[in-house]
Amino acid sequence: MGDTKNSFEAIVIGSGMSGGWAAKEFCEKGLKTLLLERGRQVEHLKDYPTTNMQPWEFKHRGQVPYTISKDNPVISRCYAYKEDAMHFFTKDTEHPYEQEKPFDWIRGYQVGGKSIMWARQTQRWSDFDFEGPARDGFAVDWPIRYKDLAPWYSYVEKFAGISGNKDGLDTLPDGEFLPAWELTCVENHFKDIVSKNYADRHVIYARCAHVTSPEPIHIEQGRGQCQTRNLCQRGCPFGGYFNANSTTIPWAQKTGNLTLRTDAVVHSIIFDDTTQKATGVRIIDAHTKQTTEYFAPVIFVNAGAINTNLILLNSVSKRFPNGLGNDAGILGKYFAFHNYRARITAEYDGMLESTTEGGRPTGAYMPRFRNVHKQETDFLRGYATTFSAGRQTIDPVIDGLAGEELKRSLLNVQKTGRWSVGSQCMGETIPKITNYVSLSESKKDEWGMPLINFSVAYDDNDEKMIKDFFQQYTEMYTKAGFTNIKVSDSKQAPGLDIHEMGGVRMGKDPKTSLLNEWNQLHACKNVFVTDGACMTSTSTQNPSLTYMALTARAANHAVELLKKGEL
Amino acid sequence: MNRRSAIRNAVLFSAGIVLIPSCMEDNKAIFQTKNIKLTGSGERTLQLLCDSILPAGNSFPGAGELKAHEFVLTMMDDCASPEDQAKFSDGLAAFETRSQTTTGQIFTKNSPEQRQNFLVTLEKNKAANDNLAFFYNSTKHFTVQAMTSSKKYMTEIRKYKMVPGPHFKGCVPVGNQV
Numbered sequence: 105m106g107d108t109k110n111s112f113e114a115i116v117i118g119s120g121m122s123g124g125w126a127a128k129e130f131c132e133k134g135l136k137t138l139l140l141e142r143g144r145q146v147e148h149l150k151d152y153p154t155t156n157m158q159p160w161e162f163k164h165r166g167q168v169p170y171t172i173s174k175d176n177p178v179i180s181r182c183y184a185y186k187e188d189a190m191h192f193f194t195k196d197t198e199h200p201y202e203q204e205k206p207f208d209w210i211r212g213y214q215v216g217g218k219s220i221m222w223a224r225q226t227q228r229w230s231d232f233d234f235e236g237p238a239r240d241g242f243a244v245d246w247p248i249r250y251k252d253l254a255p256w257y258s259y260v261e262k263f264a265g266i267s268g269n270k271d272g273l274d275t276l277p278d279g280e281f282l283p284a285w286e287l288t289c290v291e292n293h294f295k296d297i298v299s300k301n302y303a304d305r306h307v308i309y310a311r312c313a314h315v316t317s318p319e320p321i322h323i324e325q326g327r328g329q330c331q332t333r334n335l336c337q338r339g340c341p342f343g344g345y346f347n348a349n350s351t352t353i354p355w356a357q358k359t360g361n362l363t364l365r366t367d368a369v370v371h372s373i374i375f376d377d378t379t380q381k382a383t384g385v386r387i388i389d390a391h392t393k394q395t396t397e398y399f400a401p402v403i404f405v406n407a408g409a410i411n412t413n414l415i416l417l418n419s420v421s422k423r424f425p426n427g428l429g430n431d432a433g434i435l436g437k438y439f440a441f442h443n444y445r446a447r448i449t450a451e452y453d454g455m456l457e458s459t460t461e462g463g464r465p466t467g468a469y470m471p472r473f474r475n476v477h478k479q480e481t482d483f484l485r486g487y488a489t490t491f492s493a494g495r496q497t498i499d500p501v502i503d504g505l506a507g508e509e510l511k512r513s514l515l516n517v518q519k520t521g522r523w524s525v526g527s528q529c530m531g532e533t534i535p536k537i538t539n540y541v542s543l544s545e546s547k548k549d550e551w552g553m554p555l556i557n558f559s560v561a562y563d564d565n566d567e568k569m570i571k572d573f574f575q576q577y578t579e580m581y582t583k584a585g586f587t588n589i590k591v592s593d594s595k596q597a598p599g600l601d602i603h604e605m606g607g608v609r610m611g612k613d614p615k616t617s618l619l620n621e622w623n624q625l626h627a628c629k630n631v632f633v634t635d636g637a638c639m640t641s642t643s644t645q646n647p648s649l650t651y652m653a654l655t656a657r658a659a660n661h662a663v664e665l666l667k668k669g670e671l
Numbered sequence: 672m673n674r675r676s677a678i679r680n681a682v683l684f685s686a687g688i689v690l691i692p693s694c695m696e697d698n699k700a701i702f703q704t705k706n707i708k709l710t711g712s713g714e715r716t717l718q719l720l721c722d723s724i725l726p727a728g729n730s731f732p733g734a735g736e737l738k739a740h741e742f743v744l745t746m747m748d749d750c751a752s753p754e755d756q757a758k759f760s761d762g763l764a765a766f767e768t769r770s771q772t773t774t775g776q777i778f779t780k781n782s783p784e785q786r787q788n789f790l791v792t793l794e795k796n797k798a799a800n801d802n803l804a805f806f807y808n809s810t811k812h813f814t815v816q817a818m819t820s821s822k823k824y825m826t827e828i829r830k831y832k833m834v835p836g837p838h839f840k841g842c843v844p845v846g847n848q849v
């Protein structure tokens with residue numbers, strides 16, 4: 105099977121949030137592991153060119169030059185695509201795609217993937233989430249429940265470093281937490297008002313992947329305490345937040361078992377019709393375009409939900425003419441995301457004698473309260489929300505002024521204004537066969553792979569949910585005494601939530617799903633998919649913690665199967 | 672005074688800005704722009720306008736020391752659309768013409784009072800949908816930003832700290848923050 109130089113004991117495709125975990129688990133268990141990454145190397149500390157730059161050192165003070173935003177409208181819509189971190193995002197022009205329906209595909213092709221720029225929100229799922237499809241009759245039943253994943257959530261949380269409070273909520277199970285930062289006065293005020301008025305609604309501290317107080321394991325990783333710089337998207341000189349570059353990948357490297365091959369675009373997985381197994385992968389060098397094959401008895405696909413779909417769809421063989429493992433004919437289908445269109449903002453005139461001190465890279469959070477125990481609204485499922493409240497910094501008056509007067513005004517800074525409050529709605533969307541990704545029929549990229557095509561859209565359920573969020577939040581904000589309440593619907597395309605999921609869903613039945621309860625392809629058991637592509641439903645939580653827990657769980661299971669000779 | 676500025680001034684005294692052909696070597700702008708069309712005299716007008724918007728003194732550097740005109744040009748040259756860049760250049764020309772027709776003299780020859788009065792007029796005209804208003808508003812916007820995003824302003828006036836430290840306090844009395 106190939107020459108030995110290209111043979112490994114495990115192959116992981118993609119070195120981002122989830123792939124980093126697969127590599128770490130395999131290497132720790134002693135497997136010679138090949139980690140394939142299409143992008144360039146980004147070494148922790150060394151390759152964070154802007155991390156220590158002061159705001160005034162940026163030529164355009166953060167703004168992206170016009171020619172770049174004009175040529176790359178999709179990536180330019182991402183809030184984090186600014187002068188300080190744009191080098192970590194993939195430009196539209198670098199890897200084009202087709203949009204049967206508009207979809208904003210936000211990518212980071214490099215070692216570490218999007219774990220470098222993520223917003224680090226990490227909330228667990230509960231059984232109210234896993235049981236959703238079965239109870240409400242959509243998608244298929246998840247083949248796992250909370251108890252299957254709970255120990256792996258703990259496992260991942262301890263290593264990554266998650267800051268949080270034990271809140272004792274059945275909708276958002278507690279985890280292994282490092283200390284939390286404080287909520288602000290007005291966040292606590294809102295929390296009080298909400299708990300007085302609604303028995304089932306809870307405002308809590310939003311759990312996040314920050315080392316607020318390093319444990320020995322974090323020190324061993326070479327990471328230190330978060331200094332609340334709030335510049336995480338640049339990569340952190342303290343290793344204060346979790347990314348693959350500072351945490352999982354160096355850990356895997358330390359074992360001596362990792363081979364990291366960058367600039368390797370995985371084109372397809374090789375399936376052997378005699379053994380009825382996948383034997384390896386075919387890569388195209390990103391620059392020389394040369395093809396190479398690598399071999400291993402187990403393959404993890406962690407290329408980010410959409411690229412994972414693309415690789416499987418592009419892996420055709422006699423046995424699988426429509427994509428690897430695609431006996432059910434639904435590969436790429438039931439694609440879903442989070443509804444991030446709706447926001448609400450307001451002001452608060454109370455508590456003006458108080459303010460905050462220092463920075464804080466997270467906020468408050470309200471877990472889903474709609475349709476938790478039973479169906480009670482005219483839409484399925486529900487939404488979680490962020491909540492944050494801080495004092496405004498008043499911009500000095502500049503209108504109508506020029507010369508001495510203007511300068512005096514600019515120097516006379518009023519310390520604080522009123523409180524600004526705001527919430528972002530994070531809605532569950534219902535996976536449907538009509539929401540899918542597929543391969544372009546005619547167009548290929550520069551590596552010879554078909555372009556991916558998107559046909560994903562909102563539906564009536566999403567519209568109703570937005571309306572409900574506006575109503576419920578206007579009511580809660582009003583009860584809290586907030587004024588100048590404004591709701592807005594960005595109408596943004598799916599994708600900009602950056603929580604794309606599905607296409608290779610898990611399920612019990614090979615006729616209606618692609619992956620089993622261990623994330624193995626039903627029809628090709630030595631291929632595992634543990635990134636967003638595996639998600640049967642989306643629930644409302646920021647998904648990465650769940651991808652990481654699923655990955656660690658599946659990788660450890662794969663090692664056991666290998667030991668037993670069952671792969 | 673070096674030779675180049677001596678010639679420039681001579682030209683200014685004798686002919687005024689509008690008559691200087693832009694191809695003339697000594698009317699080249701010092702700050703290099705890729706997209707914005709800029710003459711040496713236009714550059715000096717812009718520089719003086721920035722200085723007038725944020726004069727020196729008052730114990731804080733003015734536009735000159737902050738090199739605000741270079742920042743205005745950088746932002747317009749790199750971050751504005753070609754349409755806005757054209758409006759900016761045309762607006763600069765309109766600015767020069769307007770100041771001259773109002774005072775009988777080019778802006779750079781005006782007295783500080785004349786310049787200040789002209790700015791007052793422009794502040795009143797700022798909602799106008801013309802190139803002049805666009806030019807003035809953009810210049811003012813980026814001049815103000817040159818000051819408010821400067822190291823001195825951010826650290827001394829806004830007390831910006833890149834590394835605030837691990838602790839965050841959610842509720843402290845106003846005025847007691849460090």
Ligand SMILES: Cc1cc2nc3c(=O)[nH]c(=O)nc-3n(C[C@H](O)[C@H](O)[C@H](O)COP(=O)(O)OP(=O)(O)OC[C@H]3O[C@@H](n4cnc5c(N)ncnc54)[C@H](O)[C@@H]3O)c2cc1C
Nearest residue numbers: 118120121122142213217218223224225370411635646648
């Ligand atoms: C601004 C921003 C904020 C976010 N905030 C949050 C948040 O608060 N909480 C949360 O849970 N999530 C958040 N996310 C989403 C989070 O980043 C993703 O869910 C997560 O990174 C997905 O992990 P992944 O391993 O599937 O993909 P990625 O981290 O994107 O990694 C995939 C890797 O695979 C590589 N790859 C792709 N195709 C190939 C190929 N053909 N061959 C080889 N390699 C390939 C890519 O280059 C990349 O390195 C945020 C994302 C962004 C951008």
